Amino acid sequence: MSDEVEVPESHPRYHSLLTRHRIEAGVEKGITSQQGLIAQGRGEAFDYLLGEETIPSADRAARAAAAALLRADQPVLSVNGNVAALVPEEMVELAEVVDADLEVNLFNRTEARIERITDHLREHGATDVKGLTADARIPGIDHERAKVDADGIYSADVVVVPLEDGDRAEALGEMGKTEIVIDLNPLSRSPQVASIPIIDNVLRALPNITDHAEELAGASGDELARIVDEFDPDEALQDAERRIRTASESGG
Amino acid sequence: MSDEVEVPESHPRYHSLLTRHRIEAGVEKGITSQQGLIAQGRGEAFDYLLGEETIPSADRAARAAAAALLRADQPVLSVNGNVAALVPEEMVELAEVVDADLEVNLFNRTEARIERITDHLREHGATDVKGLTADARIPGIDHERAKVDADGIYSADVVVVPLEDGDRAEALGEMGKTEIVIDLNPLSRSPQVASIPIIDNVLRALPNITDHAEELAGASGDELARIVDEFDPDEALQDAERRIRTASESGG
Numbered sequence: 241m242s243d244e245v246e247v248p249e250s251h252p253r254y255h256s257l258l259t260r261h262r263i264e265a266g267v268e269k270g271i272t273s274q275q276g277l278i279a280q281g282r283g284e285a286f287d288y289l290l291g292e293e294t295i296p297s298a299d300r301a302a303r304a305a306a307a308a309l310l311r312a313d314q315p316v317l318s319v320n321g322n323v324a325a326l327v328p329e330e331m332v333e334l335a336e337v338v339d340a341d342l343e344v345n346l347f348n349r350t351e352a353r354i355e356r357i358t359d360h361l362r363e364h365g366a367t368d369v370k371g372l373t374a375d376a377r378i379p380g381i382d383h384e385r386a387k388v389d390a391d392g393i394y395s396a397d398v399v400v401v402p403l404e405d406g407d408r409a410e411a412l413g414e415m416g417k418t419e420i421v422i423d424l425n426p427l428s429r430s431p432q433v434a435s436i437p438i439i440d441n442v443l444r445a446l447p448n449i450t451d452h453a454e455e456l457a458g459a460s461g462d463e464l465a466r467i468v469d470e471f472d473p474d475e476a477l478q479d480a481e482r483r484i485r486t487a488s489e490s491g492g
Numbered sequence: 493m494s495d496e497v498e499v500p501e502s503h504p505r506y507h508s509l510l511t512r513h514r515i516e517a518g519v520e521k522g523i524t525s526q527q528g529l530i531a532q533g534r535g536e537a538f539d540y541l542l543g544e545e546t547i548p549s550a551d552r553a554a555r556a557a558a559a560a561l562l563r564a565d566q567p568v569l570s571v572n573g574n575v576a577a578l579v580p581e582e583m584v585e586l587a588e589v590v591d592a593d594l595e596v597n598l599f600n601r602t603e604a605r606i607e608r609i610t611d612h613l614r615e616h617g618a619t620d621v622k623g624l625t626a627d628a629r630i631p632g633i634d635h636e637r638a639k640v641d642a643d644g645i646y647s648a649d650v651v652v653v654p655l656e657d658g659d660r661a662e663a664l665g666e667m668g669k670t671e672i673v674i675d676l677n678p679l680s681r682s683p684q685v686a687s688i689p690i691i692d693n694v695l696r697a698l699p700n701i702t703d704h705a706e707e708l709a710g711a712s713g714d715e716l717a718r719i720v721d722e723f724d725p726d727e728a729l730q731d732a733e734r735r736i737r738t739a740s741e742s743g744g
Binding site: 260263264267274277278279280281282283284285286288425427485 | 530
């Protein structure tokens with residue numbers, strides 16, 4: 241199964257069909273789990289209620305994320321099974337543009353799955369992929385789920401954790417990191433504990449962060465700092481919640 | 493993996509945990525598909541927004557469904573992969589109480605999967621299970637998805653189609669049947685084309701229809717007809733939609 245669908249990008253359900261197709265290919269490759277499929281369905285429901293588009297507050301969040309990543313000393317992008325299946329190339333591109341590391345970090349961690357995901361990222365252009373060393377622990381969560389690389393997520397000042405579990409998102413936030421979460425449910429804990437919650441589909445959000453990063457490449461440190469400071473996470477969450485209500489009010 | 497979880501029924505997330513557990517067991521048994529797992533996730537999101545409880549309008553719909561089934565000449569309950577995994581015993585019980593047939597009807601139809609699901613229903617007490625004869629076609633949908641038993645869904649006057657695909661729900665409705673749909677998304681097409689849409693989790697809705705049917709067992713034909721006639725499908729859909737909005741407003 242190829243990574244692409246034979247549907248033009250102008251098709252109204254292009255992203256929805258592409259997402260579905262990539263996640264199924266991910267299962268075939270052994271990188272998406274059963275839990276990943278269920279999580280995908282939950283995401284679909286919220287995306288449907290959001291109108292399957294990047295809302296203005298999510299675009300502002302993506303811009304703040306780009307600014308935070310460009311200012312970072314050591315940014316790391318965390319990759320789990322669904323992220324690897326859905327947006328491998330998009331993760332590699334963002335890592336290049338903001339000079340970040342990629343680290344594979346799984347909720348149901350096995351060495352074999354980490355290796356499959358690492359290979360999958362390399363097929364999509366990644367050169368260095370962290371996650372297998374696992375020589376440090378995130379404080380406050382149980383052993384297997386705490387494993388990270390000492391020179392990766394553990395020491396990062398800014399982390400992007402798309403589709404992250406609530407416990408780990410909270411524990412990473414408590415380590416004092418600037419945490420960028422991409423999630424379609426504004427009511428779930430991961431975006432609520434994030435410094436910068438982006439309520440959007442990863443297929444739309446990641447290229448959007450990359451575009452903003454390219455545009456902000458020449459910006460001064462002060463300007464980047466201002467963009468990050470002006471972003472209000474609570475306002476972004478409330479706006480997404482309101483959007484979900486309004487969309488359902490009008491019947492989709 | 494057993495069909496039950498070791499969590500007391502009083503646990504606030506009992507139904508959610510039980511659902512998750514049964515669907516995973518269904519995958520192990522080869523009766524739940526990848527699409528079924530994604531559909532499960534979508535359902536979880538809407539159930540979460542509904543507050544994971546049977547709302548009053550869904551209870552009224554379940555009562556109308558019970559009345560319609562008791563009045564029917566030939567009621568049939570349609571079973572797909574997720575329904576078989578989630579509520580096998582509950583389907584068998586309802587079929588007994590309202591004297592209905594069970595028919596396996598899959599979106600991705602294979603003889604092997606129909607047989608596995610039939611066996612699974614038999615393990616949960618079913619005696620006669622239709623679906624393998626497939627000697628009739630629902631008009632207006634493509635060949636494989638149209639297959640039904642001539643003495644089952646094809647000739648039924650009342651059908652229960654929990655978690656049904658929109659195209660088939662519409663085609664069944666156009667055959668003039670009284671169609672009872674159980675679905676957690678009030679905005680999706682299946683409940684919108686149903687005579688009686690029940691916006692509820694199948695784990696709560698099916699035992700609830702059975703309870704109402706037991707209670708209405710002695711009711712006159714006129715009383716049953718009145719209960720069915722008084723039920724307003726649009727009002728039920730609007731009420732569920734309103735509930736989803738309110739729940740998200742209050743943060744869950």
